[in-house]
Amino acid sequence: LPSTQDLNADRAALLSLRSAVGGRTFRWDIRKTSPCNWAGVKCDNNRVTALRLPGVSLSGTIPNGVFGNLTRLRTLSLRLNALTGSLPLDLTTSSDLRHLYLQGNRFSGQIPESLFSLTNLVRLNLAENSFTGGVSSSFNNLTRLKTLFLQDNNLSGSIPDLDLPLVQFNVSNNSLNGSIPKHLQRFESGSFLQTSLCGKPLKICPDEETVPSQPTSGGNRTPPSVGGSNEKRKNKLSGGAIAGIVIGSVVGLALIVLILMVLCRKRSRAVDGSTIKQQEPAVVPREAAAENGNGYSVTAAAAAAMTGNSKAGEVAGPAAKKLVFFGNATKVFDLEDLLRASAEVLGKGTFGTAYKAVLDAVTVVAVKRLKDVVMQDKDFREKIELVGAMDHENLVPLRAYYLSRDEKLLVYDFMHMGSLSALLHGNRGAGRTPLTWDVRSRIALGAARGLDYLHSQGTSTSHGNVKSSNILLTKSHDAKVSDFGLSQLVAASTTTPNRGTGYRAPEVTDPKRVSQKGDVYSFGVVLLELITGKAPSNSVMNEEGVDLPRWVKSVVRDEWRREVFDSELLSLEREEEEMMEEMVQLGIECTSQHPDQRPEMTEVVRKIESLRRSGPDQVDEAY
Numbered sequence: 001l002p003s004t005q006d007l008n009a010d011r012a013a014l015l016s017l018r019s020a021v022g023g024r025t026f027r028w029d030i031r032k033t034s035p036c037n038w039a040g041v042k043c044d045n046n047r048v049t050a051l052r053l054p055g056v057s058l059s060g061t062i063p064n065g066v067f068g069n070l071t072r073l074r075t076l077s078l079r080l081n082a083l084t085g086s087l088p089l090d091l092t093t094s095s096d097l098r099h100l101y102l103q104g105n106r107f108s109g110q111i112p113e114s115l116f117s118l119t120n121l122v123r124l125n126l127a128e129n130s131f132t133g134g135v136s137s138s139f140n141n142l143t144r145l146k147t148l149f150l151q152d153n154n155l156s157g158s159i160p161d162l163d164l165p166l167v168q169f170n171v172s173n174n175s176l177n178g179s180i181p182k183h184l185q186r187f188e189s190g191s192f193l194q195t196s197l198c199g200k201p202l203k204i205c206p207d208e209e210t211v212p213s214q215p216t217s218g219g220n221r222t223p224p225s226v227g228g229s230n231e232k233r234k235n236k237l238s239g240g241a242i243a244g245i246v247i248g249s250v251v252g253l254a255l256i257v258l259i260l261m262v263l264c265r266k267r268s269r270a271v272d273g274s275t276i277k278q279q280e281p282a283v284v285p286r287e288a289a290a291e292n293g294n295g296y297s298v299t300a301a302a303a304a305a306m307t308g309n310s311k312a313g314e315v316a317g318p319a320a321k322k323l324v325f326f327g328n329a330t331k332v333f334d335l336e337d338l339l340r341a342s343a344e345v346l347g348k349g350t351f352g353t354a355y356k357a358v359l360d361a362v363t364v365v366a367v368k369r370l371k372d373v374v375m376q377d378k379d380f381r382e383k384i385e386l387v388g389a390m391d392h393e394n395l396v397p398l399r400a401y402y403l404s405r406d407e408k409l410l411v412y413d414f415m416h417m418g419s420l421s422a423l424l425h426g427n428r429g430a431g432r433t434p435l436t437w438d439v440r441s442r443i444a445l446g447a448a449r450g451l452d453y454l455h456s457q458g459t460s461t462s463h464g465n466v467k468s469s470n471i472l473l474t475k476s477h478d479a480k481v482s483d484f485g486l487s488q489l490v491a492a493s494t495t496t497p498n499r500g501t502g503y504r505a506p507e508v509t510d511p512k513r514v515s516q517k518g519d520v521y522s523f524g525v526v527l528l529e530l531i532t533g534k535a536p537s538n539s540v541m542n543e544e545g546v547d548l549p550r551w552v553k554s555v556v557r558d559e560w561r562r563e564v565f566d567s568e569l570l571s572l573e574r575e576e577e578e579m580m581e582e583m584v585q586l587g588i589e590c591t592s593q594h595p596d597q598r599p600e601m602t603e604v605v606r607k608i609e610s611l612r613r614s615g616p617d618q619v620d621e622a623y
């Protein structure tokens with residue numbers, strides 16, 4: 001049975017950690033005798049079982065003597081800090097440890113052999129540090145290990161065959177060489193990038209002779225390209241071969257220049273649909289901006305994009321050069337103003353490239369240049385008029401559009417706070433302001449209301465591309481859903497194959513055939529993303545694998561608090577914890593495999609509203 005003595009020992013250990021690496025960054029009320037309410041500390045049965053202090057600017061070396069006392073620790077997360085030195089050897093005393101997240105620090109030295117006595121470990125993340133030495137075959141002692149992340153270190157030598165129940169594995173960006181052993185060949189090439197490893201799933205290994213048998217020394221963070229092991233081959237290149245390569249390259253280059261010249265001449269003669277594709281603007285740095293005659297700076301790419309093609313304008317006639325505004329909006333600018341505006345590329349999406357255009361001190365818009373619209377102009381106008389008619393405080397309003405034969409532009413209000421995706425996953429390092437439960441649930445409610453409004457327009461009206469990068473935010477964290485109605489405008493063949501990865505309902509096979517229940521599924525994924533802080537479509541960020549709903553469903557309810565909740569939500573009040581559990585449950589229902597089992601958006605809104613009302617000090621009315 002745990003005694004106060006043990007909890008006192010835990011407390012003393014936490015305090016010695018604090019004085020060694022925490023300084024004032026720990027906001028712990030040390031007057032309290034029990035450490036169980038300190039931020040980041042969780043207890044079970046009167047013992048400290050979890051310590052989560054991600055991204056709180058810890059620095060220095062962890063001394064021995066801390067973990068020797070935390071003998072009941074199951075989860076330790078010190079990720080994204082600035083910890084240095086080697087791992088403390090007495091970490092092994094925490095023999096209950098299941099989850100060890102130390103990525104994103106400056107730990108160095110070898111991975112200590114003593115670590116391999118922690119045989120309960122399920123997840124081990126030592127990525128983005130400066131560990132040196134080899135990958136020990138003693139990893140095989142960790143027979144329960146499902147996640148092993150060692151990428152972005154200075155590890156060297158070959159990798160031993162790890163016969164473990166691993167689901168996730170990554171050793172990219174280390175000075176590793178030799179062949180990929182049998183049991184690790186099932187992982188994709190992304191697990192072995194920027195190493196000199198060879199063999200399945202990378203390039204076939206050159207014959208034994210050319211594979212360096214000695215481990216290379218550590219320290220090289222950008223080793224030769226994937227499937228390397230080519231040093232010896234390099235040495236064998238004769239002078240003749242080098243001359244051949246040089247001559248070949250020069251001739252090749254001359255040919256490319258010639259082809260480009262011919263293409264340019266052709267393009268200046270003919271204007272057709274395909275020429276626009278060739279003009280697809282690259283992301284051009286702002287330095288590349290050129291001063292135009294009016295003193296505004298316009299990036300070359302944005303100007304090309306937004307003018308479309310000056311010849312196209314001539315062909316289509318001056319009438320087509322008009323921006324069509326929606327509703328009662330006073331026309332505050334015209335196409336010429338837009339073209340003169342200072343512009344920058346925001347990003348490339350499924351439907352085209354988005355730009356931010358600053359017209360004057362108060363008028364900032366987002367312009368989306370649609371690609372591959374195959375529809376007749378008349379049909380396009382009809383559909384886009386419907387989109388423009390949508391009017392709700394939780395939708396990003398479409399202000400205007402421009403339509404010519406070769407160019408389709410959509411003009412939206414610019415949302416200064418960016419997307420939910422950027423808010424959740426961007427800047428996870430030091431200096432990040434944690435997202436409180438109140439903010440998260442407020443965003444969920446806003447987005448749900450926006451979608452509910454869309455669905456209320458008719459049973460065939462749906463969004464079709466619900467994801468966190470399409471939920472944009474105002475300064476007060478009001479959510480507004482964007483990109484609605486675009487799915488049906490673009491050619492199915494041109495939608496990127498990965499579109500909506502992680503968000504798309506299992507029954508949706510054709511991205512153009514969207515449904516309200518499909519939206520509910522995608523919204524459910526967004527809910528789970530909000531709670532877990534994990535991106536469903538990015539396996540690098542999402543430690544648990546690509547399918548977020550499946551992972552959440554695999555964790556038993558009792559473990560949600562410990563396993564599922566974003567570790568950033570450190571000190572939740574009891575009511576908040578209950579609300580979060582309800583929200584996880586809602587996310588699970590929304591992501592039911594069968595569309596019929598998913599709730600309607602109206603129900604989802606009602607649920608989130610009642611959840612927020614039951615929480616502490618919610619002022620939903622102000623929303």
Ligand SMILES: Nc1ncnc2c1ncn2[C@@H]1O[C@H](COP(=O)(O)OP(=O)(O)OP(=O)(O)O)[C@@H](O)[C@H]1O
Binds near residue numbers: 346416499
């Ligand atoms: N109105 C807007 N205000 C501010 N940023 C925006 C606006 N519209 C889009 N963005 C941002 O511009 C970038 C590109 O957006 P875009 O909608 O073209 O692609 P996406 O959301 O990444 O993917 P998809 O096309 O599948 O929706 C994204 O980072 C998005 O958050």
